[in-house]
Amino acid sequence: MSSAVLKIGPYALPNNLVLAPMAGVTDRPFRQLCRRLGAGLAVSEMVSSNSALWGSRQTLRRMDHAGEPEPVSIQIAGADPAMMAEAARFNVERGAQIIDINMGCPARKVCNVMAGSALLRDEALVGRILDAVVAAVDVPVTLKIRTGWDPQHRNAVSVARIAEQAGVQALAVHGRTRACGYRGEAEYKTIRRIKETVAIPVIANGDIGSPQKAREVLDCTGADAVMIGRAAQGRPWIFREMQHYLSTGKLLPEPEVEEIRKIMKHHLQNLYDFYGEYTGVRVARKHIAWYSKGHRDGAAFRQQVNRVETSAEQLRMVDAFFDSVAETRGLAA
Numbered sequence: 001m002s003s004a005v006l007k008i009g010p011y012a013l014p015n016n017l018v019l020a021p022m023a024g025v026t027d028r029p030f031r032q033l034c035r036r037l038g039a040g041l042a043v044s045e046m047v048s049s050n051s052a053l054w055g056s057r058q059t060l061r062r063m064d065h066a067g068e069p070e071p072v073s074i075q076i077a078g079a080d081p082a083m084m085a086e087a088a089r090f091n092v093e094r095g096a097q098i099i100d101i102n103m104g105c106p107a108r109k110v111c112n113v114m115a116g117s118a119l120l121r122d123e124a125l126v127g128r129i130l131d132a133v134v135a136a137v138d139v140p141v142t143l144k145i146r147t148g149w150d151p152q153h154r155n156a157v158s159v160a161r162i163a164e165q166a167g168v169q170a171l172a173v174h175g176r177t178r179a180c181g182y183r184g185e186a187e188y189k190t191i192r193r194i195k196e197t198v199a200i201p202v203i204a205n206g207d208i209g210s211p212q213k214a215r216e217v218l219d220c221t222g223a224d225a226v227m228i229g230r231a232a233q234g235r236p237w238i239f240r241e242m243q244h245y246l247s248t249g250k251l252l253p254e255p256e257v258e259e260i261r262k263i264m265k266h267h268l269q270n271l272y273d274f275y276g277e278y279t280g281v282r283v284a285r286k287h288i289a290w291y292s293k294g295h296r297d298g299a300a301f302r303q304q305v306n307r308v309e310t311s312a313e314q315l316r317m318v319d320a321f322f323d324s325v326a327e328t329r330g331l332a333a
């Protein structure tokens with residue numbers, strides 16, 4: 001069965017696979033990599049609606065979209081309608097082609113100031129924020145939510161209606177309540193109810209870690225697309241695998257060691273170029289750890305590579321690690 005494309009406002013995406021926004025992970029190099037390997041859309045890390053932070057180096061970096069394929073989707077977070085509207089305008093002026101609103105992130109930093117998924121508690125405020133942002137910009141506005149505040153307050157269907165009425169053009173739903181954190185299995189039934197309730201595209205999210213799971217979730221929720229977060233960490237080719245499976249029903253073979261090495265080294269080089277040597281080496285550490293997971297002697301390698309301070313040394317160690325992975329695979333073949 002082929003997978004239908006996802007349309008958000010004027011943008012017909014190449015497929016229905018979306019990279020989830022992840023603070024500290026979905027920076028420009030990672031978004032570009034995932035798009036190249038098959039993601040139809042890659043949402044940025046969130047940018048605060050607090051304008052006092054817009055001059056910071058971190059926020060300026062988050063607003064840098066040079067060379068990114070269209071459509072550029074930027075996530076904003078905050079709880080004040082006027083500030084959110086201003087943040088949306090500011091980001092559109094800097095190249096955002098879709099504004100995504102975060103009402104799905106439980107991060108303490110966000111929830112303490114009554115933003116992210118904490119907003120789900122106050123539906124009237126949700127409505128005011130969405131109205132203000134939709135009115136502020138002429139690009140599509142999308143929304144990311146959880147299924148509710150806690151298991152006793154699963155109000156996502158009601159929030160979805162508010163979003164549709166406000167003119168939101170797509171809704172991503174993480175199948176957990178705010179109180180559930182990342183515990184338990186994502187529940188897809190609420191996502192199905194949302195899909196049955198609203199006409200705007202619904203993107204299902206939560207625990208989708210394989211091509212088969214993507215198919216299963218699309219079928220059981222009726223959603224228009226799936227959003228992948230943690231499963232793309234260290235496995236950006238998962239989008240290619242999903243795309244292939246959704247359109248042919250067949251699984252692609254695992255990438256060869258040499259391809260993984262090539263993808264990873266290109267990714268690391270992009271991180272060094274984007275962040276500069278000092279920060280680049282540090283940001284690269286977590287990606288190296290994810291890529292090396294599941295490979296023999298990965299734990300020992302991670303311990304060693306985390307101590308390295310230069311990009312040249314990091315790349316040299318990565319090469320040595322993959323030489324030994326290739327050698328072991330060669331012996332096993």
Ligand SMILES: Cc1cc2nc3c(=O)[nH]c(=O)nc-3n(C[C@H](O)[C@H](O)[C@H](O)COP(=O)(O)O)c2cc1C
Nearest residue numbers: 020021022023046102104105174206207228229230
């Ligand atoms: C490290 C990390 C950072 C995240 N940052 C954000 C964020 O900035 N905005 C947001 O809406 N969700 C954020 N999330 C939630 C993800 O977008 C996604 O909803 C969640 O991880 C569930 O999907 P998954 O099971 O595919 O990982 C983050 C998740 C992780 C693991």
